[in-house]
Amino acid sequence: MSKELTYSQVNRDVMRPLFSPSMAWHALMALVTVGLAYGAFCWGIQLIWGLGVAGYHPPVFWGVYITTFVFWVGIGHAGTLISAILFLTRSRWRTGIYRAAEAMTIFAVMTAALFPAIHVGRAWQAYWLFPYPNQRQLWQNFKSPLMWDVFAVSTYFTVSTVFFFIGLVPDIAAVRDNTKGFVKKMYNVMALGWRGTDRQWRHYMAAYGFFAALATPLVLSVHSVVSWDFAMADTPGWHSTLFPPYFVAGAIFSGCSMVITLMLPLTKLFKLEAYIHTWHFEHLAKLCMFTGGILTYAYGTEYFIAWYSDNMYEWGTFTDRVFGKYWWVFAMMVACNCTIPLLWWFKKVRTSFVGLFAISIVVNIGMWFERYNIIASSLAHSFDPGAWVYYTPTYIEIGILIFSFAWFFLWFLLFVKIMPSVAIAEVKETLRPPLKHDEEAAAK
Amino acid sequence: MSSHAAPAAGTQLKAVYKHLDSLLQGIHDLHEAGVRDFTVLSPIPRHEIEEMLYKGEPSPVRWFTLFGGLLGGTMIFSLASLTHANWPMIIPGGKPLVSIPPFLVVTFEGTILWASLMTLIGLLVMCGLPFTDPPAAMEDPRFTNDCFGIVFTRVPKNAEKIVHILEHSGAFEVTGGGAHG
Numbered sequence: 001m002s003k004e005l006t007y008s009q010v011n012r013d014v015m016r017p018l019f020s021p022s023m024a025w026h027a028l029m030a031l032v033t034v035g036l037a038y039g040a041f042c043w044g045i046q047l048i049w050g051l052g053v054a055g056y057h058p059p060v061f062w063g064v065y066i067t068t069f070v071f072w073v074g075i076g077h078a079g080t081l082i083s084a085i086l087f088l089t090r091s092r093w094r095t096g097i098y099r100a101a102e103a104m105t106i107f108a109v110m111t112a113a114l115f116p117a118i119h120v121g122r123a124w125q126a127y128w129l130f131p132y133p134n135q136r137q138l139w140q141n142f143k144s145p146l147m148w149d150v151f152a153v154s155t156y157f158t159v160s161t162v163f164f165f166i167g168l169v170p171d172i173a174a175v176r177d178n179t180k181g182f183v184k185k186m187y188n189v190m191a192l193g194w195r196g197t198d199r200q201w202r203h204y205m206a207a208y209g210f211f212a213a214l215a216t217p218l219v220l221s222v223h224s225v226v227s228w229d230f231a232m233a234d235t236p237g238w239h240s241t242l243f244p245p246y247f248v249a250g251a252i253f254s255g256c257s258m259v260i261t262l263m264l265p266l267t268k269l270f271k272l273e274a275y276i277h278t279w280h281f282e283h284l285a286k287l288c289m290f291t292g293g294i295l296t297y298a299y300g301t302e303y304f305i306a307w308y309s310d311n312m313y314e315w316g317t318f319t320d321r322v323f324g325k326y327w328w329v330f331a332m333m334v335a336c337n338c339t340i341p342l343l344w345w346f347k348k349v350r351t352s353f354v355g356l357f358a359i360s361i362v363v364n365i366g367m368w369f370e371r372y373n374i375i376a377s378s379l380a381h382s383f384d385p386g387a388w389v390y391y392t393p394t395y396i397e398i399g400i401l402i403f404s405f406a407w408f409f410l411w412f413l414l415f416v417k418i419m420p421s422v423a424i425a426e427v428k429e430t431l432r433p434p435l436k437h438d439e440e441a442a443a444k
Numbered sequence: 445m446s447s448h449a450a451p452a453a454g455t456q457l458k459a460v461y462k463h464l465d466s467l468l469q470g471i472h473d474l475h476e477a478g479v480r481d482f483t484v485l486s487p488i489p490r491h492e493i494e495e496m497l498y499k500g501e502p503s504p505v506r507w508f509t510l511f512g513g514l515l516g517g518t519m520i521f522s523l524a525s526l527t528h529a530n531w532p533m534i535i536p537g538g539k540p541l542v543s544i545p546p547f548l549v550v551t552f553e554g555t556i557l558w559a560s561l562m563t564l565i566g567l568l569v570m571c572g573l574p575f576t577d578p579p580a581a582m583e584d585p586r587f588t589n590d591c592f593g594i595v596f597t598r599v600p601k602n603a604e605k606i607v608h609i610l611e612h613s614g615a616f617e618v619t620g621g622g623a624h625g
Contacts, residue, residue: 006590131527192575207503437463
């Protein structure tokens with residue numbers, strides 16, 4: 001962070017983009033509205049006619065919806081990783097970017113949370129997933145990985161939201177003090193009347209540390225639990241102890257890429273270059289290179305174990321992924337996740353706007369196809385050759401996939417206009433405080 | 445530095461500082477004079493302020509966290525165990541009804557969830573949030589921007605001496621008045 005910045009300048013710079021939407025913002029919102037409308041139409045058709053309108057074909061009953069669920073849960077990893085783990089390790093480069101990354105996490109998990117409801121078809125009965133006393137005395141099976149998943153994702157969402165909100169409180173108070181009338185009252189309610197007293201800061205800092213410590217194991221656990229949705233089943237291509245670290249690495253890889261995709265244009269549009277430098281994006285790209293390397297290694301290990309195990313079902317599924325009808329999905333996955341991101345090893349590429357932005361989008365596409373590759377190709381090519389099928393999504397499923405992106409961007413666009421996208425108090429903490437001693441020394 | 449007549453006892457008093465070292469000097473001087481019943485306001489958390497006011501005493505929020513974690517873990521493990529005992533599915537392979545490894549997953553989630561929620565409650569309780577009716581002296585937008593402050597919500601009888609200490613320590617504005625709400 002630049003040493004020339006002052007506390008009041010931080011307030012001014014971060015609050016400048018609030019409340020005055022630009023043409024670009026309106027254009028994006030219009031695009032989002034179209035996506036939401038089309039997606040709502042598709043979901044409406046599915047609610048009326050049932051899951052038959054999706055491309056499900058026995059034995060493939062997990063397709064685009066579960067793929068997209070896993071994709072969004074994965075995207076939701078980077079925010080809490082950056083805000084919690086990098087807070088505990090005192091990584092200074094988190095300061096400029098963690099607020100928007102955290103917001104991205106919350107909105108990504110909110111998007112993912114739609115999919116169990118969409119996937120079950122009868123969305124109005126999705127609450128059956130949660131344990132609640134009922135007259136049938138019928139309870140969930142706590143030994144099922146699907147049950148663990150409900151607990152893992154809802155806990156992750158709740159803890160991340162609380163952590164995000166607590167981090168926002170002092171900054172909302174700063175925004176409040178720059179507004180008037182009804183808006184000021186609203187911000188005061190959201191800031192819980194925060195004033196920055198010694199007592200408030202004392203307990204706040206203690207609690208913030210605890211939230212970070214509690215959120216840290218969740219970052220690693222939530223996608224491990226999601227991976228068990230697959231790994232606990234004996235379906236070829238899924239039943240592997242490799243899955244938890246493989247999924248966590250993939251989640252961080254895709255999450256950090258999404259942070260780059262969102263933050264690069266945000267920084268330019270809101271003129272936040274004094275707070276978010278190329279240096280921040282380079283760190284994110286390095287994190288992606290590291291986790292992308294783990295992912296490539298995991299892909300290789302999967303194939304080695306399938307061959308070395310001498311299990312014909314396992315090897316059959318893995319060879320079918322490369323040479324069968326899903327070869328193009330496999331090719332997309334390898335190209336987007338293993339090959340193209342190698343360009344980031346060149347400093348020139350990982351420090352250029354185009355290099356960062358384009359490859360981050362490629363990684364996100366690749367990570368969606370990775371989940372599709374795991375889910376669809378395994379189910380379509382299971383034990384019984386008589387049951388082998390080729391599942392392809394229908395326009396309804398594609399429409400709901402578009403809906404998920406529109407839903408995610410709706411929340412993110414609203415967020416950047418209502419809340420400070422950069423953590424004001426934490427940025428100030430990284431600056432040298434105003435000292436009389438310094439002023440006197442400068443005067444001499 | 446502005447100078448003002450000392451406010452009447454029982455009213456509020458506010459000193460605004462532009463510099464952190466001046467604020468720390470003010471806190472030190474007040475402590476030296478035996479004055480402790482004041483509030484420090486700051487746009488950012490500073491360990492120096494906390495150290496001077498609380499002498500490194502840890503926040504009690506940690507007890508809320510510990511209690512929440514223990515409560516959540518116990519509750520969820522009990523829920524899973526009692527559910528399976530109430531609906532005993534005989535699973536081939538001789539697996540026990542109350543099985544530790546699968547229940548550890550939900551127990552872990554319950555522990556983290558409740559520890560976090562209790563930390564939130566602890567934070568709200570200990571900070572006195574929502575802070576619905578702050579004294580007027582604290583409602584200064586500069587304290588969330590670029591200034592530090594010392595506020596007396598009820599000025600003691602030796603107000604003149606306190607004003608002198610605050611001004612002498614480097615406060616660029618010392619204002620009084622406004623009865624305590």
